[in-house]
Amino acid sequence: MTTQATGASSPAALPAQECAQATTTTAVRRAVVWVPDWPVVAAVAEGLLDPAVPAAVHDARGRIAVASAPARRVGVRRGMRRRTAQELCPELELLAGDETREARAFEPLVAVIEEVVAEVSVLRPGLLLLPARGPARHVGGEETLAEALVGAVAEHAECQVGIADGLLAALLAARAGVILPGGGSAGFLADHDVAALTWLETTSRGRSETEELIGLLRRLGLHSLGAFAALDPGDVAARFGAHGAIAHRLARGLEARPVASRRLEQDLVASAVLDPPAERADRAAFAARSLAEELADSLARRGATCGRLCVTARTEDGGELARTWTLDGAPTAAELTDRVRWQLEGWLSGRSGKPPSAPLIRLELLAQEVAAAGGAQDGLWGRRSDGEVRAARAAVRLQGLLGPDAVQVPVLQGGRDPRSMARLVAWGDEASPERPVEAPWPGSVPPPWPATVPAEPIVVELLDRAGQPVRVDARGHISAAPAVVVAPRPAPKAGPAEAALAELLPPGSHPVQSWAGPWHGSERWWTAQARRRAYLQAATRAPQASARRSILPLLLVLEAGVWRVEGIYD
Structure with missing residues (x-):
């Protein structure tokens, strides 16, 4: 993989007067x-929407990004919430946006x-x-x-x-x-x-x-x-x-x-040989991501931006495909990767008018219309450290070995409990929330929220003094005061996940010292995805034989007759 500069000399080599006249x-x-309403038109072309039915494409925040002409005639507009659009047009077909599609x-x-x-x-x-x-x-x-x-x-x-x-x-x-x-x-x-x-x-x-x-x-x-x-x-x-x-x-x-009137900066080229040759877009996309990162780093080191990105692919039989994308501002590595990934998908999916005649053996990215970044500058705390760069490359390498979803990062979003407030996205994808954080969330768990949220809720028993299960009725009334939380013991041949849960919540009986709640709520009761839950906070005393600390404050949730530990407070 190489990155090099081509073309005219840099502006530093030109006299000041000549630069001013350039x-x-x-x-x-x-x-x-x-093409108006292109996201909807693309979905129709892919067979995902019926052109005769009102349709709309929404973004990751649940806002309408594009509405078809029949949908606009009944009042559906760009920026409208999905729920509002469905109230205006109950037969509206909704589809999540997909830039690759x-x-x-x-x-x-x-x-x-x-x-x-x-x-x-x-x-x-x-x-x-x-x-x-x-x-x-x-x-x-x-x-x-x-x-x-x-x-x-x-x-x-x-x-x-x-x-x-x-x-x-x-x-x-x-x-x-x-x-x-x-x-x-x-x-x-x-x-x-x-x-x-x-x-x-x-x-x-x-x-x-x-x-x-x-x-x-x-x-x-x-x-x-x-x-x-x-x-x-x-x-x-x-x-x-x-x-x-x-x-x-x-x-x-x-x-x-x-x-x-003349080029004041050199073009930059990043290229890589694909070995083995790539026949699928997902295989070529990993090489594209590394090339995009290298090209973005080269632009950053020069303090430059590029106005256009030319993507060129060469095939085993000597064929060549090329496409140019216009960019705005100083593109990041993720933004460059998106353009290359979209183009490879277009070529290798068979939808292109000029599909590759053979597998791809070489991929080249050319940064054109390179110019000084001007107002662009490093972040407040400077460039990324070498450790951050190495960690990012290691994450990309893991994705290449294990798949795109093998490395994920959390994104804060709106919700009523700690689990729904966190969204995991693949490394390198846009870290955008699906639900707005600032929106009102009635019925949410009161702060402060637990510092530790297990990957999967821990199923437990919540008993009263008589040893009977504690229940919460439809009106939010509790059957009896909680007295003990019983955590399950891991199986003799438990895996790493079960062992990690046992480390968070030691198995055995945890007497309840004090408790608060329950907070009862029903979500989307008018849909098939309706949920009814009751939350309860309990400060428990851990078993002395295995306790790392004497008091374990827990956030418990009751759903479908089963109590689970949703989080553990510090």
Whole structure:
């Protein structure tokens, strides 16, 4: 595996005056192909949704990300909670978003557009960028180019094409289905809400930063792109930082960065030989992750960002596949990995118009449009230590040997008890909660919560003074005061998991010193997933023969007639 630089000399080798003359403020004439409701269209293409039925795709937080046209007609909107959407449309078909599925289904559309225009770049699945001037001259005009692009995609999906100066103007023109005259981008953008800036973001990190900027602009009374564009660029950079300065250039109808008449930074290449050759996307994806990490580290060491990522794969019979992805900001290793993984899935799943003719033997990542990071800088406490880097690589290696789910990390999310508040995600995946932490959770266990939560609840018996099981009725009334907690003894040939549970809660009888509760609650009683539970806190005295400490405060839960230990307090 190698990483190297290619191309023009670095800006340090150029005279200051030449560097100053190397950039202009002219916006690039772009064409954008936009497929509306692409996540829903991709799910229909995969046979997961019925196109005649109202449908929507939701994100990891349970919010509607995209709704189909029939769903929008009954009031389902982007950002709406799933429960609210189902109340508006009981027959609504819901499907969780899957970026890999969306990229895989998008590959045939990219292939047919490449037959019309050679230089195509994917911003995200459902959105394509391409230069407008050259192709328009070749086919006889911009209107003819737009018609050719719509006609090429028509067999697969309905699309809209927009042509304008600058990336943001071209994207919004595609959403409106119009072609803007030269120099008309600033006026076209002026009346749009500042929320339009989020349409360019392709990562959750970028969306979060842009949403924070939009909230600040609105609090300052700047609700339109025109009002934002009227500010002095120097004042914007001083007040809103590098991210705000880029957004300000986009609002003015310019490129995110000044257009360079020559390359001021070298391209970077990371490549690896696949041995044995890869026929499946999952095998090639592990090599892609290592390459993406190496390329991201090289960009970080140079203090640079890249605007485009070119993924190239070579096959055993000498064939070659290539695809370019447009990036925003300084991409992380995870973001680079996602693009490569999506592209490999598109090629190797058989959905591509140009599937590999033989197994892949070489994978190459080329960082293009490399530029100084500008406002990008290390974190508050500096770069990651060597130990952190080695640990990350070890985790990736374990995933390669044992599978992606072999290494997981916890993510805090909303819930009513300690177990539901933790979500495990595979190492390298987006660590996003499925439920908002800040939302109200009525009926939740009162704080403080236990410090130790076993991987699996420990089944115990909770008895009263007469030796009878303690019960809680439907109204939350307890049958008798708890007197003893009986922990099971492990089997003679118990495995590591059973031994670990016995270490947490020693087997035997634990007399109850004091207790509180129960807290009774029913969850989703109107669905087939209804649950009724009762929680109880009990301070117990551990058996003297095996106790590591004399008092064991426990969090107990009663469900379906069985008591379990959900957590142990410090």
